[in-house]
Amino acid sequence: MTSTSGPGRARFPRSVYGVGDEPDPRFSLANERTFLAWIRTSLALSAAGVALEALDVPIAGGLRLACALLLVGLGVLAPVQAWWGWAATERAVRRRRPLPSPLLSPVIAAGTLAAGVLLLLGLLLR
Incomplete structure (x- = not known):
């Protein structure tokens, strides 16, 4: 049988x-699950943004569009975080170094908060 990683x-x-040494597969698999969670988050953010514009949601028009664009924009950033985070974590594990902090998580969290505020304002001002 031939090895695929020899x-x-x-x-x-x-x-x-x-770089580094081959880690315990459990660490790489956990890192991959985190990557996939970011991809699911990306899909959810993008779908929420599209749904706001595609469905007849009773929210003030300008705020609805701003929120939809913000959500879709965050949906575009999440896969970037997924890839950077996966690569940085995998390198750290292979080098037996401390795990890095996620670079774009604060941006995505703040953007999600802003989208929620826009939605709330849109509902209150309709």
Whole structure:
């Protein structure tokens, strides 16, 4: 049986797999689950933004559009966080270093809060 990760086979991305030592698979699998959670978050944010404009939601028009654009924009940022976070964490695990903090999480959290405030204002001002 041939190994898929042996020395004769390069893994993508080399910037991640080309450093450090092979970690316990449980750590890599946990990191992958976090990556997939960010992707699900991206889909949910994008779907919420599209739904605000596609459905006849009784919210003040300008605020509805601003909220929808903000949610879709956050939905575009979440996969960037997913990839950067996955790669940085995988490199840290392979090097046996402390795990990095997520770069875009504060931006996504603040944007989600702003979208909620826009929704609340839109409901109150309709």
